[in-house]
Structures are given as C-alpha cells and as structure tokens.
Amino acid sequence: MSFQFGSNCGDSSRTSTGISPIVSTDISSIGNEGSVTSYTKSPGGNMYYIPSSVGEIAIPFTHQVFESLDKGYKFYKDYGRLGGFSVQKTTEKRDDDGETILLKHYVCSREGFNDPKDDSGDKVVQRRQIASQRCGCKAKMVLKYMAGGQYFVFSFVELHNHPLASETGRQFFRVNREMNINLRNIVFDSSKVKIGCITSFSFAKELAGGYSNVGATLRDFRNFNRDLKTFVGENDGQMLIDKFKVNQENSKSFYFAYDVDSAGHLTKMFWADPIGRRYFELYGDAVSFDATFDTNKYNMIFAPFTGVDKHDKCVTFAACLLSQESIEDYTWAFDHFVKSKGRNPVVIITDQCTAMKKFPVKLGNPLCKETDFMEKMKNRIWSSNLEIHEFEEGWETIIKEFKLEGNKWLSDMYAIRSSWIPTYFRDGPMFGLLRTTSRSESENFFFGQFHKQGDNLYEFWIRFQTTMERQRNETARLDHESKCTTPTTIFTWYIKDDTADLFKRAIFYKFQEEIIRSCLDMQIKRMSEEVDGVTHLEISDVKVKDKIFKLIYEKISFGGGSAFDSFNPSQQYPGGYSSIAFA
Structure with a gap:
C-alpha cells in the first residue's frame, strides 16, 4: 500500500491548521510487508503522512454535512480503516441545557501522550510491559452542530506524524475488530462442549478463509469469554434457579428443587426433565447413583441417577448437585427423586x-x-x-x-x-447390568468430556444440556439402526427372527453370545429322571473352576395340549441359564 505526503493547503476542501509550510520530497523505502511509503519533511525535519489509497469520495472535507453524529463518526472510522489508522472519540462541548452536543472531536488513536508513572517512592510497583501507541498525532475531524439537528465538518486535519498501517496490519486496529453476533455464538457454543478460545478462534479462521477475515483477534475471543463469566459472576446460582423456573413454566413435567444455607448460598439442587421422567417409567426398576463426580468451581458433587435402556446403554433419569456427601444430603436427593418419579425404584445401586x-x-x-x-x-x-x-x-x-x-x-x-x-x-431384573463399577466409570468419563472443574453453575448447566442432547441422540440413532437393519447371526437357529424382533441389536448380540457359550463352555454333568414334569440338572462352566450350577427344568401344562417349559436356577448361573435349552 502506498502513501503520499505533501501539503494540500491550496485545496479548499482541506484544512491544515497548526502545520508549518512544508517542502515535498518523495523517496521510496521498503516498509513492513513490502509496502512502498512516501513521506514529506517540514523545515523542522518532521515527517507527515497522508493516506493515498483512499478514494476521493471516502475522504472528509470541511463543510461536509452529516445527518447525525453517529453517521459522521462512522464515515471517519471507515476513512481510518481504509487509510491505515484507528479512530477514537474525545472531547465534546454541549449547550447550556446539557442535552445538545455542539462540538465533537474525533481523533487518531495515537493522539496525545501517555502520562509518566511516578515510581519515585520506596514501594516497588510492578507494571505490565505494554508499548505505548501515543505519539501526539494531530490528525482529527471536528463536527459542529447546525440548524435542523445536522452536523458539518468544522475542522479536518489530514496529516499524521507517524507511519500508517499497511494493508495486512489494518486487521489489528480496534476499529476493524468487532465481536459480532456470529463470533460470539462461536465462543459461546464452543464453551458448551469444553472447547477453549484457541480452538474456537482457529475454527472461526477456517470458516472465514483466513485470520485476516475473522474480524477479531484471539485476545478479543478471550476477552469476550471473560466478560461472559464476569456477567454471570456470583449470581450463577440464582440464574440457574431462574432458568429452572422458566423451564417449569414451559413444561409442567419439569421438576426441580433446591435448598440454601443460612447465608443464602445454594447447597442442594435436584432436577428431572420430562424425557428423564419418561425413561424412568420404562427402565427405572434398577437405578444407579454415583456421587463421585466433581464438576464445578464450588466443589459441589454432581450425582446423576442412571439406568440401563433397551440398548444396554446408560440413560439419565435425573441429577443433583450436593455441597457435601452426608446422609442428610443423600436423603434429601432420594426423597426428591421419588417425589419427581411418583414411585420408588425396586433398588438403588451405588458405586461398589x-x-x-x-x-x-x-x-x-x-x-x-x-x-x-x-x-x-x-x-x-x-x-x-x-x-x-x-x-x-x-x-x-x-x-x-x-x-x-x-x-x-x-x-x-x-x-x-x-x-x-x-x-x-x-x-433382580437389570441388577446384573448395573452392579459393576464399569457403569459408574463409563458415566464419569461421558460427563467428563463436557465439564470442567472450574465451571460456574450456569456453565455447568449449559454443558449438562449438551451432554443430554448427545446421549439422547445416540438413543435415537440406535433405535433407527434396530428398525432398519437385520442382525448378523453366526449360525442358523429357529428363534432367530423372533429374538431379532424382540431385542434391540446390542441385546440380541449378547443373547447370541449366551447361546454360543451354552454350546461351547457349558457341560451337563448330571441330569435326573423326569418326575412329574420336573428335571434336575447340574451344569459346569469351563470358565468357572470348581463350581457346579444347579438348574430345575419344569414342564407346565396349560391344558388343551399346550405346555410351557420353565427353567429355574437353584443356584445362580453365570451366563443366562435359559440359553442351555437351545444348546
């Protein structure tokens, strides 16, 4: 980008007040990014710079009229953006009533000088090492009030006493940076899935086609994220309660409860949405409760109430936040769980x-x-x-x-x-699926992908919603897969079609494994004579040494020639004892 330096005093559209007569001297020098720069020296040896790549229509001039101050400011800001400098608002003069602005100054951001810091005292003051941009630049545009509420350019100083930014450097000017709604959404949505500012800024770069097209810097992303946390501040607990109240107004099936201490601090919170309550109706006989997951800056314990669905996957019925692991807190959580569901589960299983x-x-x-x-x-x-x-x-x-x-x-x-x-x-039904610690570890890992220990409560809630969306979308995918696909069988067996219709895919394959185990790993050691339709069996499993499992096989007649075969274990059989019937 090229710049030309010279006096425009003879141009009636320019005003060069405060600038001494100058002699124009053009030389070429290579600046940053290879831009060619021209400069002009005054008799005192000072150099002055004028944007030369700005079209005539974009350059302010004296007596130019604007409909409002905002339009005038925007015009000068756009001029600075094209010309290679940043603009800021400074002094203004108002009329006697203090309402109408009579005079408004817009200046180059390098106007004035920084005040020197007095460190002469005994106390050592540590200061951030920040380079100063101010160099006493006189470039400015002054707008003056005129009849009808309009403003005109009262004074315009075009000359700058510093080099102007190259085309690649303009992107870093504050005037050219803005965290618009799209960029704010990127930061906010990224935070829902625990994506930090560095990654979200890189993602914005890919969407825009380059860093120069983003319209903001990494520091802008970090500042916006900081401002979000500052906005929430210490009111995150109340904001979460207010959010739950709105959810309850929109859906009567949304249930929540909370408790505070004597100082008004949130100590307990429980919630269950309509989908979680529906899942409990379907799969709520056995409930797993794990209170070991720490997910927020207040060290409140996050404890989900979990079950196993028809796909052998964990589903969340409800959840709570507790300030401490005490009998009182657990009793409070369990009471509200039962109240929200309308019945007791058959059993609640905790982490072994x-x-x-x-x-x-x-x-x-x-x-x-x-x-x-x-x-x-x-x-x-x-x-x-x-x-x-x-x-x-x-x-x-x-x-x-x-x-x-x-x-x-x-x-x-x-x-x-x-x-x-x-x-x-x-x-008990479903108890075997829940009793292992792997369920607890799986849930902790799943929620850990979305939560950070430094989250405030509102951030935690936003990420919890994202977690639930992912969990429920996976359920929908598995439902679709079970409806639209046919399972692969290792061999042909006559109840294949019936079991494929009865079970979802994951359960079908587990059942098939049990059939194979009954053929390969299990042996009938002893079988009694049938007496009154009852046969006693003793079975061994090659994977369980020195153990004999006892089964009772019973034929139950319903009359009319129909009969029902029943297997009852007198001792627990490790692999689905009923599958021995197909071996």
Whole structure:
C-alpha cells in the first residue's frame, strides 16, 4: 500500500491548521510487508503522512454535512480503516441545557501522550510491559452542530506524524475488530462442549478463509469469554434457579428443587426433565447413583441417577448437585427423586468401590496393605458366583483369621450386607447390568468430556444440556439402526427372527453370545429322571473352576395340549441359564 505526503493547503476542501509550510520530497523505502511509503519533511525535519489509497469520495472535507453524529463518526472510522489508522472519540462541548452536543472531536488513536508513572517512592510497583501507541498525532475531524439537528465538518486535519498501517496490519486496529453476533455464538457454543478460545478462534479462521477475515483477534475471543463469566459472576446460582423456573413454566413435567444455607448460598439442587421422567417409567426398576463426580468451581458433587435402556446403554433419569456427601444430603436427593418419579425404584445401586475405599481408613493401612486381607475380602465381596451361605462362611473365616471379631465398623457393615453385597440382590431384573463399577466409570468419563472443574453453575448447566442432547441422540440413532437393519447371526437357529424382533441389536448380540457359550463352555454333568414334569440338572462352566450350577427344568401344562417349559436356577448361573435349552 502506498502513501503520499505533501501539503494540500491550496485545496479548499482541506484544512491544515497548526502545520508549518512544508517542502515535498518523495523517496521510496521498503516498509513492513513490502509496502512502498512516501513521506514529506517540514523545515523542522518532521515527517507527515497522508493516506493515498483512499478514494476521493471516502475522504472528509470541511463543510461536509452529516445527518447525525453517529453517521459522521462512522464515515471517519471507515476513512481510518481504509487509510491505515484507528479512530477514537474525545472531547465534546454541549449547550447550556446539557442535552445538545455542539462540538465533537474525533481523533487518531495515537493522539496525545501517555502520562509518566511516578515510581519515585520506596514501594516497588510492578507494571505490565505494554508499548505505548501515543505519539501526539494531530490528525482529527471536528463536527459542529447546525440548524435542523445536522452536523458539518468544522475542522479536518489530514496529516499524521507517524507511519500508517499497511494493508495486512489494518486487521489489528480496534476499529476493524468487532465481536459480532456470529463470533460470539462461536465462543459461546464452543464453551458448551469444553472447547477453549484457541480452538474456537482457529475454527472461526477456517470458516472465514483466513485470520485476516475473522474480524477479531484471539485476545478479543478471550476477552469476550471473560466478560461472559464476569456477567454471570456470583449470581450463577440464582440464574440457574431462574432458568429452572422458566423451564417449569414451559413444561409442567419439569421438576426441580433446591435448598440454601443460612447465608443464602445454594447447597442442594435436584432436577428431572420430562424425557428423564419418561425413561424412568420404562427402565427405572434398577437405578444407579454415583456421587463421585466433581464438576464445578464450588466443589459441589454432581450425582446423576442412571439406568440401563433397551440398548444396554446408560440413560439419565435425573441429577443433583450436593455441597457435601452426608446422609442428610443423600436423603434429601432420594426423597426428591421419588417425589419427581411418583414411585420408588425396586433398588438403588451405588458405586461398589466406595465401600472398599473405606477399608484402609477404618481398619488401618498395615492390615490392608501389608497382608492379603484386601485380596481375600474382594474375592468374597465381588464374586458373582458365590451363594449367600458361601459368602457368609467366607466372611466369618476372614474375620477369625485376622482377629477382627471385635471391630464395630465391620460388624455394622455385615449387618447391612444385603444392601451392598451383590450376591444378595443379583437375581433382580437389570441388577446384573448395573452392579459393576464399569457403569459408574463409563458415566464419569461421558460427563467428563463436557465439564470442567472450574465451571460456574450456569456453565455447568449449559454443558449438562449438551451432554443430554448427545446421549439422547445416540438413543435415537440406535433405535433407527434396530428398525432398519437385520442382525448378523453366526449360525442358523429357529428363534432367530423372533429374538431379532424382540431385542434391540446390542441385546440380541449378547443373547447370541449366551447361546454360543451354552454350546461351547457349558457341560451337563448330571441330569435326573423326569418326575412329574420336573428335571434336575447340574451344569459346569469351563470358565468357572470348581463350581457346579444347579438348574430345575419344569414342564407346565396349560391344558388343551399346550405346555410351557420353565427353567429355574437353584443356584445362580453365570451366563443366562435359559440359553442351555437351545444348546
């Protein structure tokens, strides 16, 4: 971009007040980005610069009339954008009533000088190292009020005492940067999925076709993100409550509750949307509750109520935020869960690892880390193949071996064993799918993709909504896949079509695996004679050593020649005992 420097004093459309007579001297010098620059020296040796690449129609002139101050400011700002300098508003003069602006100054952003900082005292002041842009530039445009509410150019100084920006450098001027609605949406929407400003700025660059076309800098992106957090500030709890109230007004099926402490701080919050409540009606017999996920700057515990759907995938029924893990807080959350759903689940299953983590705290590290106590206890607690009497006998043996008969905590845990030892509730429907810690870990990983510990509560809610949208979209995809595809079978079996219609794809393949296991891994060791339609079987599994599983096969007659074959396990069978019928 080229610039020409010279006096336009003879042009009636120009005013060069305060500038001494100059002699024009043209030379060529290579500036940044290879631009060619011309300059003019005054008799005192000062250099002055005039934009030369601006069309005549875009250059202000004295007595030029504008309909308003805003239009005049926009005109001068566009002139600066094309000419290579930034514009700012400065002094103004008003009439006696203080309403009407009589005189308004618009100047080059490099006008004036920075005030020197006084660091002469004993106290050392650390300051940011910021280069000063101000150099006393006199370029300006002054608008004056005229009858009818219009304004005219009262004074226009065209000469600058500093080099003007090249074409590639103009993008960094504040006048050429604006966080418009599109860029704001990019920052805001990116934050929903835990994408930071650097990545969102790079994404905006790709959309615009280059950094120079974005219309903002990375610092602008960061400042806007900071301003969003500042706007929310310490009112994020109230903003979230207000949002929930709006949701409840729009949908009576949206349920929420909250509690505050004596200082008015939010301590508990529970919510359940209509879709989550519908999921509970379908899959809510067994509910998993995991209160180990920390997702916000207040260290409130996020605890989702989770179930397993027809695709063997986790679905969220409801969720809560708790300030502490106490019996009172858990009771409050469970009470509102039942109130929102209208009934109790058959069972609520919590993370099994939590109980095990308490052993070293309650019993001491030497016992738990320097002996095989923990290994033996784990084998007795988490084995899915133990019978109730086997667990109880094993527990008693371990307690005696390590002389823990008088330990009150272990006695209390044993007294409530039916609520936390899997062998006591393994036969319930869906319980086997939920009892493993992998469900809890899967949910933590899933939510962790969207949340950050430094989030305020409103940011957390926005990202939680994104998480739910993804989870439910995946359910819709799996529904479509099950309706529009035919499962692949390893071999032909006569109930294939019926089971393919009955089960969704993931469950169908699990059922098929059980059929294969019954053929390859299981052996009938003993089968009794049929007596009154009942046959007793003893079965072994090659993957479970030294274990015999007992089954009862019963034919039930309904009259009219129809009969129903029933399998009942007298001991838990590890792989879907009914599949043995097809082996």
